[in-house]
Amino acid sequence: MMRAIVVDDELLVAEQIDRMLVNAGVKVLGRCVNPHEALGMAKALQPDVLFLDIEMPELSGLEIAERVYADKLDMEVVFITAYNQYALDAFRVNALDYLLKPVMEEDLQRSLERVGIRRQYRGGTVNSGGQRSPIASLFGKFALYLDGGPEPVRWVTSKCAELLAYMLLQPSEKEVSKWELIEALWPVQHAEKAGINLRSTVSRINKTLRDCGSGMALASVRNGYRLVSSDEAPAMDASELEHFVLDTIEPNSDNLDHVEQLVLRCSRPFLQEFDGVWCEPYRKQYHQYFLHLGKRLLLYYEKAETEPFKALRLADLLVEHDPYDESLREAALKLHHRTGGSQRATAYYEAYAELIHTELGALPGDALTALLRTLTS
The missing domain is CATH 3.40.50.2300 (Response regulator)
Known part of the structure; x- marks a missing residue:
């Protein structure tokens, strides 16, 4: 912490x-x-x-x-x-x-x-080749940092940042065809003009990566490109989140601070400033990863009897991202009751009931309603 x-x-x-x-x-x-x-x-x-x-x-x-x-x-x-x-x-x-x-x-x-x-x-040293350790942030505004510096790498155009983000999300060493990149980043442009824009953007990216000593480059391969690195691939918040979820790493007393910071970082919109259609599948995927890890952290809080206001902040954060998930609503309702008693729990339930009536024309589920009765009886 x-x-x-x-x-x-x-x-x-x-x-x-x-x-x-x-x-x-x-x-x-x-x-x-x-x-x-x-x-x-x-x-x-x-x-x-x-x-x-x-x-x-x-x-x-x-x-x-x-x-x-x-x-x-x-x-x-x-x-x-x-x-x-x-x-x-x-x-x-x-x-x-x-x-x-x-x-x-x-x-x-x-x-x-x-x-x-x-x-x-802090304390990382530049290697003998003059390269610097890169770390990429894909939640919120895309940014590439080097050696933990406070300022991100500056890109000549927004398309440079978007293309690099796209390549970072591909499997390691994957060759991506120029047609795939054009379809993703320049879908409405004429093929010839889009090809020129792609080559120009790759050139600008490589110059920026070279000038800042990142040890990375977009290498031309047959009819496309692949991201190469002279050292390990850049650390990424997206990869770290995926690792925690897919490898089923549970929150515990040893990694708690790290998991809390990861959940907080990944609560921001994924690739916030990009509006390409290609981003949407990634947004859905990482949104589910975020909710999955957040729920596991909330369950850990419940088992460890964590301070209720801290657990409530997490529950409310998760509800913001999935307002109709009644398992989250049940957890939040219990915490509102713990921190504010029956009156606060009832107010929370009624606000949710009004929301889903207005938005979905529905009523709260039986389990949530029964929980309210139990808590306030």
């Missing part, structure tokens, strides 16, 4: 970020409103990430960050600021990211992902 310290001289802001971090599955080791105490707390508790308000009286967040790096403390720094003008100063002292007030959940999640990537791959 990622560990954090929050430093902000405004108590309400510090408390808000504390709550948001806890909701995101982060363990908050400490919260500090006195900037003079921040460095000592960081040294004593050794968090993975230090969330620092830039503008504080007497001692600014920038000064604290400079001392953190001068003392070679092994932690990331994310700044919190009300003004964009501090962004350059933030990166001048090697901060990983900065958040603008009021802090939004999606921005905080982005920072946590960067922290996770940096921490996971």
Whole structure:
């Protein structure tokens, strides 16, 4: 589990970020409103990430960050600021990211992902060929990171990103015909123009991959291409999710933090920015994988008698992705009853009943209705 310290001289802001971090599955080791105490707390508790308000009286967040790096403390720094003008100063002292007030959940999640990537791959060395370890994120916006760096590789065009994502999803070393690629990415273009666009896009991808030292390339083979790598294939969140599901790896006390982070990462839309028809089968497949692993994690929470609010957050997340799954609704109903009693459970049931009546012209299932009676009797 990622560990954090929050430093902000405004108590309400510090408390808000504390709550948001806890909701995101982060363990908050400490919260500090006195900037003079921040460095000592960081040294004593050794968090993975230090969330620092830039503008504080007497001692600014920038000064604290400079001392953190001068003392070679092994932690990331994310700044919190009300003004964009501090962004350059933030990166001048090697901060990983900065958040603008009021802090939004999606921005905080982005920072946590960067922290996770940096921490996971910290210490990796460049091999003798100058290549760098790649990791691809296919949930949310497609991104390729190298050596755990905070910034993804930048592509010349969106088609470069889309074509590479398509190739990453193919079986290792598979040869993909140019006709398949044209049908997937340029389905309405004339064949000759589409062929030119394909060759141009491949060329741009290979230049970008070469310039950043990724060790990957799209190699021309007969009438198509295949993705080759001088080392192991890139790590991918999609592959990791598939591995957990198909190899039936159950959540347990040893892998719990990892599974929780994986479920959270994979709750985002798959290949979010691409609208090609080719994406749809993959979206359905990985959506099912996400639900499968999420349900297994929820079952683990139930057996381990995990703190109910934490389990409820997971249940509600899964329901967002599959609102008509009554097994999920039953789990959520039990948790609403545990956390809010009969009144809250009844309100949850009635909201669901109204939803399916409006959307489907249906009633809640007998099992869910019977469960409500049992809980509220």
